[in-house]
Amino acid sequence: MMAVIPATWDMYDLIQGVLQAPWYHMVFEVALVLLIMKIYYSQSFSPDKTVLTEKEKETLVAEWVPEPLAPEVPDDHPILVGMDKYCIEGQNGKYVKVNGKSCINLATFNFLSMVGRKEIEDVALQALKVYGVGSCGPRGFYGTMDVHIQLEEDLAKFMVCEEAILYSYGFATIASAIPAYSKRGDIIYVDENVGFAVQKGLTASRSNIRWFRHNDMEHLEQLLIEQSRLDKKNPKKAKVTRRFIVVEGLYLNSGDICPLPKLVELKWKYKVRIFLEETMSFGVLGATGRGVTEHFEISPDHIDLISCSLENAFGSTGGFCCGKKFIIDHQRLSGLGYCFSASQPPMLASAAIQALKILQDKPHMLVDLRENSEKFHEKLKGIPDIAVVGDPISPIKHLVLAEPAGDPGLDIRTLEMVVDTAMNESVALTVARYLEPEEHLPKGPSIRLSVNCELTQDEITRSVEVIQRSFQTVLQKLRTRSPEVSSPLESVQQDKKSEVASR
Template sequence: MERFFTLEVLKTIPYYHLCIELVLIYCIYWLYFSRPQRNQRRPELTPAEKQKLIDEWQPDPLVPVVEESRDRIVEHLSGSKIIVDGDECLDFGTFNFLALRKDDAVVGAGMKGIRDYGVGSCGPRGFYGTFDAHIYLEEEIANFLGVDEAILYSYGFSTIASAIPAYAKRGDLLFIDEQSNFAIQQGAKASRSKIHWYRHNDMEHLKELLDAQAECEAKNPRKAKVTRKIIIAEGICQNTGTIAQLKTMIDFKYKYKVRVFLDESNSFGVLGETGKGLTEHLNVDILDVDLISAETERAIPSIGGFCAGSAYVVDHQRLAGLGYCFSASLPPYLARAASTALKIIQNEPTRLCRLRANAKFFHKQLQSAVEHSHVFDLTGDDISPIKHLLLTHPNNNENLKAIQSLIQSAQSQGIALVSGEKLEQDRTCKNTSIRLTVSAAFSEDELSSCVSVLSGLIKKLSVSKSAI
């Protein structure tokens, strides 16, 4: 009965089904038996052969091999001078813009803070790491800038690097200056947003990118409504010393419906009549900038940084800013020192005037020194305290060695400089330059002395025009 039923079922199946099934069975059979047969028996190695293989094996390094470098050791600080590796030098290498690093009032406030709080907070802000010194400093910064709120971070690098991914996520769009500092680059990377790099300070190129994005959004308006777009720039670019064209960015903000984030690490306490930064310098309403961030490690000689803006924007970081939520809070004695430095900025406007005068004087002197050198180009605005001597043709390894030799020679002649060396992961790592920073503590004679030393060394630089 079962056999008869099976035959009847087979008769009802279309012939092409049977053909397909037979072909499949044949393919499976062919694949199985046509596989190359592995030789199960492995050749035995003699003890001598095994030892030879072991001796020849070289493990890959855990980290990339880099040339050995030696840190310069600072032994003493005194006004505009430092003692580094035993040489007393004028300090053109650090960001001590307002010469507050060893100010008696700032040092005194820090020492009192140590007596009151100890040397560390030992906890994040949400877990018993919030001290009254943090609250007071946040209020003082917000009042100084004229915004609703400010939020403190315990590490300068993590400030903007935490703020960007707090607001931008996968699918959002970031328009970033190609010469932006490494912290901005890492924050953008952490956000997993799509990044459009516009040419340095080139507002025409930024406009082209925004126009192209507007055309794409016109084709898909539903997606455009949920896509956040942010322009990110530095007030004073750390890698070039140039000032951002903030007014044009604000125009783009309202025309293309984008947000504007401004990193004022190098312009806070530097630009503007009272040191409020680029917004004051260009007479731009600070409320037109969606987020202001700055490190308190430059004009303010402390550690950490802050973000400032509307209460709606800033409060979001208290739950979404990774550097705020998961790092131990700023040691309260450093918050005390920063608070005192901020009061000095407000009460001693002459420091700002001296810094601006020194920056302009030094810029003019440097222009004359490199005008016909054919080796360096001077970058940076005249009012900026950051200057770069950028190699005109940095494609020769000998040039890098020549720069290091120049810096070492300058140190032996009493001038402390730094090269613009960066990590390989930094988009700007190919920029080869000598960075000089100006302080309010310098006299014109000291600035001229630096230019004189540089002029002599540049002339002696052992890099021919043909080689570069």
């Protein structure tokens, strides 16, 4: 009882406190108590329960139409049709066998002809007998093998960096690296022409994205200046906001090389970090194939993170990042593709080690690749009715129509007809494909051409002649359409129906 009723002196203090309290305070408390009592004693609203008969239930179930799991894909989608039309038999080397026909391969990224090298195949077979096919575990859970550590050490030494980290999937490399460092509230300045893997990494980071025009350093600096002004207005927020520039060394979507010297200048001027995606430039640019840093003779120490792929010039699979030790160690704990994916198959890690040795022993392959790229570029420029997009030394070229129809669908179909015509003359080309609904910007229709270091002068000349004849044949056919066809689009549609019927 004494625990419930306060002592006499405490009761006196309580009464005095109530009497000395402002009147409006007492009114508010009394009103609050009354409101609580009203809510407590009032009856809760209970809507009338609708009871359905068995017949009504059966009718509702019969009328229900589930939402499709994915949007319907037409049977004549270009990618699905292409999978049936261009079935590869054997290796994707300098020559590729498509539906039984041997063709010069200008479609895949086998820049250094690592695919099919006997010394790589022998090493891979030896590793297969020792380690088996796969690792069946992430790197942190019994998925790390001695060949993974050796490959990371070799790549770090080759790239003149402190450490390297190996991923089992090339696409996941940069897509995992970006969100490992950049988080919500941070700012990323990105070239609008970056590839889809970079775009997925940006989405996963949930950072604030600032797009700048392709290779336009003036536009990038304008964005940096604008942000500097905002930082001065809110220095407290600026202190905890990290800033990154993400670019590609050699752009897959255009064949252009990034202006790295200017980027490094802006990095130090505005205190930002640079992430360099070298999927296409690794093993391609530079005197020894180290990429765009070596091409411009810039120390890798000026780049905060370099991401590369082993799936193109090296003919293996997977990718890697390299840089300072503390930066790479952070990825071992935060890189999703590293932490949660099975490690690279040891057989393919061994193949990559051997490919790196071959590149170091035979640097003339890079000279041959550069010369072939320049020869191709010069000869392609002489073809009428098309424009060549890309740097002359880039092994990636994009061929676009000089006078597009204004309808991307029509232009793509026209380019597909060129590819089919060239295939009939044993030259394998490909139309560049994109996930249009998910791309940051729509990409113009083009034929993407890849150069190989082992192509001879005769093969280059013959390939360009076939490409020129293919364009002339297709464009002439569209220009001299039959009287019953009222537009080039109808002409293309007629040809498409004939092809489908023949297949």
